[in-house]
Amino acid sequence: MESKTVQVAVGVFIAAGLAALFMLAMKVSNLSTFSTQQGYELTASFDNVGGLKVRAPVTMAGVRIGRVTSITFDQKTYEAVVKLEIDPKFNQIPDDSSASILTSGLLGEQYVGLQPGAEDKYFQPGGEVKYTQSALILERLVGQFLFNKAEGGGAKK
């Protein structure tokens, strides 16, 4: 009789462990939001990716539709080549859509935003986003602002 309680307790223990793992997978991580089926891939070249990281979200109208899978540097064009994986549900994105690197909030992480174009043709897997806009580099903006300010101030006097 006692061995039976032991067996039941062990069963409950293993079930609890697996349930905890299942909860971690479904509730805590992004496994449920991102289906295991592979999305299709797009590439986009940027002059400067700023602080963009692999796995950063790709959004359209603020809704997450994919993620960044790799960021590499192309030695021939001196541009950063960003590979985007788009959820296969979203397969009607005009192929003249433009991609820009945006920042969520003032201090938030950077992500890729897609703005829809007007073309009737849609992006095919492996397609390239032709129109891109680089990340805003804060130091450069501040520098430009100061430079303009100094110039303006000099002219007034």
Place this chain on the structure above:
Amino acid sequence: MTVWLQSLGQAGLLIFERVGRAGLFLLRVLAGLPSLLLQPRLVVSQLYSVGVLSLLVIVVSALNVGMVLGLQMYNTLVDFGAEASLGPVVALSLVRELGPVVAALLFAGRAGSALTAEIGLMKATEQLSGMEMMAVDPLRRIVAPRFLAGLISMPLLAAIFSAVGILGGYFVGVGMLGVDDGAFWSQMQSSVDFHEDILNGVIKSVVFGFVATWIAVFQGYDAVPTAEGVSRATTNTVVYSSLAVLILDFILTALMFGGF
């Protein structure tokens, strides 16, 4: 001077001898694992004493660790108006680090010391040599089931620790401090990756379980068969497993999250 050098050399040789014995012991235990498939009952009773009995201490500490994390992180994050990031902070620190490490430390203290004391006492009361007389290999009959039970229990305990800890953080953050419920979970989901974070945490806990159980059963099997020897072996188990877990944690963290 020569005496000093001699004793130093002797101590060195003893350490290497011990490490060598531990390695050979591990090989023999691993060789004994397949025969356990025919006697799952042995493993089940060990799973009870190693896993089920550790469950309470794991759950209670996880709940408290999660709640403390929730409170402390909230105090820091609220200064930046970023209290919605409480979810990712609690989840990532538990899943990547605290879950496997603290669970392994508790496991070494709760289950590892018990394993060492049990096997050491069996040796001291000559039960192990009695088995050998009856042509029963104590490594297969006694050590292998305990080793396998530790190996199975540890990842499950670490997963339970992380899950319960996150719930603790949720109670404090959302229940007491008024963080938004939806933001807590959705921010967590968007920043915790299944492969990168959760699977690496599971890998860590498997490694820790392997090492902690190995140290525990070896210390017991290798104990000097006296009351003092068994007590020293038990202390050694806790000290060595804790050190091994913490050092391995740094190495594994550097390998997994250090250079990408």
